[in-house]
Amino acid sequence: MNHVAPFSEKLTKKMNNFRNYAHPIKLGQISFDSKLLLAPMAGICNIPYRLLMEDLGAGGTVSELISCHGINYGNERTLEMLKIHPLERNVGIQLFGEDPDSMARAAEVAESFGPKFLDINMGCPVAKVVTKGGGSALMKEVQSLAPLFEKMRSKMKIPLSIKIRTGWDGNTRNALEVIKIAQDSGIEWVAIHGRTRTQQYTGLADWDFIENLNQEKKIPLIGNGDLHHPFGVSERLQKTQCDALMIARGALRNPFIFLESLDPDYASTKRSIFLGEDYWEVIKRLRQYCEETFKEERTILVQLRKLVVWFAAGFPHAASFRSQIFASQVLQDCMNISEDYFLSLGSSQKFINYDEVFMSSGHG
Ligand SMILES: Cc1cc2nc3c(=O)[nH]c(=O)nc-3n(C[C@H](O)[C@H](O)[C@H](O)COP(=O)(O)O)c2cc1C
Structure with a gap:
């Protein structure tokens, strides 16, 4: 690396x-x-x-x-x-x-x-x-x-x-x-x-x-x-x-x-200086780390899909982004969809309802 x-x-x-x-x-x-x-x-x-x-x-x-x-x-x-x-x-x-x-x-x-x-x-x-x-x-x-x-x-x-x-x-x-x-x-x-x-x-x-x-x-x-x-x-x-x-x-x-x-x-202030373009940089780095860690493209795809979808939570149109990502079967498609989505967000802020349950199972 x-x-x-x-x-x-x-x-x-x-x-x-x-x-x-x-x-x-x-x-x-x-x-x-x-x-x-x-x-x-x-x-x-x-x-x-x-x-x-x-x-x-x-x-x-x-x-x-x-x-x-x-x-x-x-x-x-x-x-x-x-x-x-x-x-x-x-x-x-x-x-x-x-x-x-x-x-x-x-x-x-x-x-x-x-x-x-x-x-x-x-x-x-x-x-x-x-x-x-x-x-x-x-x-x-x-x-x-x-x-x-x-x-x-x-x-x-x-x-x-x-x-x-x-x-x-x-x-x-x-x-x-x-x-x-x-x-x-x-x-x-x-x-x-x-x-x-x-x-x-x-x-x-x-x-x-x-x-x-x-x-x-x-x-x-x-x-x-x-x-x-x-x-x-x-x-x-x-x-x-x-x-x-x-x-x-x-x-x-x-x-x-x-x-x-x-x-x-x-x-x-509850506002973030980190915008869609910053998330996109983070995703590119994550891809690189995944590629250096996992041999199978499928494993990389599965890892990336779930993380990019979580990263999108609260941004506008996150639900339709999620459907597109889960439909992607090839790593490059997942990356292209992510790039288009996160770069289109401009200065949009996330709005998350923290009172809603998020991931209510785990190992600890
Ligand atoms: C998907 C998921 C997997 C988890 N796996 C582990 C685990 O392997 N070991 C562990 O000690 N806790 C595990 N936990 C529990 C978390 O470490 C943490 O204690 C719990 O989620 C509460 O913290 P949070 O409110 O910040 O999520 C897991 C939680 C989640 C949501």
């Missing part, structure tokens, strides 16, 4: 408006470029998307969840998911599984791919994962956590973090108990999505609950949930006691969210 085309001077200048506000932080032993990190998302947080988000200001990134059993069986597709690009600066790999031996063996393999840290998925609500005891089901078995953490750490040299939910359900919001076990077992930081497992993606992330944890925790805490637009992120940044924030879905509809949220005066 020596020859990534630079962004235009115009876009670079716009992005640089925000870079002065980004301060490097340290979570435990690991430094990140800013307090705003990209949260793990299955099917999305692969090399191209992670690289792009780092280019656009994400302080760090995490891979999608990767099965410890897939790694231990030497499954080719799973091992492919562990790969990291040399240009990735601050990336972690997230593992899921349940038993300490399998997780520890997988951790050793994952570490050899060169991430800065490993993370355990303790938030996935999906039945296929929790029925086997992984994901958020780990929060129900608190007595098994210290042995799991210690076994994994005994095989690792890099830091280990966890990503949890507030608890299994409304009656068992035991995040604080889990955090205390984590800090006693040498876990580097905890990221928390402010919902229970039974809530899945319904209701709102409980930020009062998250902020209260900050009174008691001794290791860094990363808050996550419903940080969908720069204004909301910026407001949370001003008042949070969390050491960092993670953004997932917000980065799908607004890839500039990591930068735009940093300047509170700008964010409060």
